[in-house]
Amino acid sequence: MNYLLIDTSNQPLSVAVMQDDQVLSELNSNEKKNHSVQLMPAIIKVLQSAHVDKKDLDAIVVAEGPGSYTGLRIGVTVAKTLAYALNIKLYGVSSLKALAATVSKTNQLIVPIFDARREAVYAGVYYYDDNQLHCAMNDQYITIEALLNHLHDLQQSYIFVGEDSEKLQDLLDAEFIANLPQAKTMYSLIDTVPNDVYTFKPNYLKISEAERNWLNQQNKN
Structure with a gap:
């Protein structure tokens, strides 16, 4: 096809x-x-x-x-x-899931983000299991503070992905990959x-x- x-x-x-x-x-x-x-x-x-x-x-x-x-x-x-x-x-x-999929298989949580202004983002949380991408947090509009609190509660290492993560890096607390x-x-x-x-x-x-x-x-x- x-x-x-x-x-x-x-x-x-x-x-x-x-x-x-x-x-x-x-x-x-x-x-x-x-x-x-x-x-x-x-x-x-x-x-x-x-x-x-x-x-x-x-x-x-x-x-x-x-x-x-x-x-x-x-x-x-x-x-x-x-x-x-x-x-x-x-x-x-x-x-967001498509953006997460630009990251190769990893043991970390993958957090794709788009800047939504006023210290808020569109974000989801994804992870790989058996080479398949799964969702740990549904896509949502969320403040960066609330997103970080949620990620801390999950008690797993994570990485942000997306070009906007570079722009927002001073508000984030983990490594990022500025993938398009x-x-x-x-x-x-x-x-x-x-x-x-x-x-x-x-x-x-x-x-x-x-x-x-x-x-x-x-x-x-």
């Missing part, structure tokens, strides 16, 4: 084409450009490089969140549109049951600041 994998959950962009578990082509970028400008040209480029026509795709895999409101909306919208137009399967994968997302990691994380193209939505975990301001304004009226 041919898969197109898309991760636009944050500033980095990652797109890959795989044939079963073999990577045919991938593009990973951390350019400071809007994903609405980058994504479609990136998809065309990896498909051409893989010598795979879009009509030969069997499934789309997309990072469903959490992450950037705009990034998630663009990635999921493109993924749903392609899946619907091509009448193929659609799979959503946690963007790699869309190809999502292949091993897809569920056996595809998502419904019509009802599938990004997992924002927290409404955007623009939405919050609008709701506050409505409550005042």
Whole structure:
């Protein structure tokens, strides 16, 4: 089966084409450009490089969140549109779990984080067991202080992962790996049951600041 994998959950962009578990082509970028400008040209480029026509795709895999409101909306919208137009399967994968999967097998807990501002993060806690990645704390919006307290309670060594861990290192208390997302990691994380193209939505975990301001304004009226 041919898969197109898309991760636009944050500033980095990652797109890959795989044939079963073999990577045919991938593009990973951390350019400071809007994903609405980058994504479609990136998809065309990896498909051409893989010598795979879009009509030969069997499934789309997309990072469903959490992450950037705009990034998630663009990635999921493109993924749903392609899946619907091509009448193929659609799979959503946690963007934090996909980031955790960029770390090779380790005995430490893996803590992928995205900066959510105001000393808060989107974070999950994962661990390897029998070469499979498992969840020790569900993805959530959480203050860094609360996250550290939770990690201390687990009484296991841990490592943070993600480019935002470097930016936040003064607030963290363990080593970090500033990995960028790699869309190809999502292949091993897809569920056996595809998502419904019509009802599938990004997992924002927290409404955007623009939405919050609008709701506050409505409550005042």
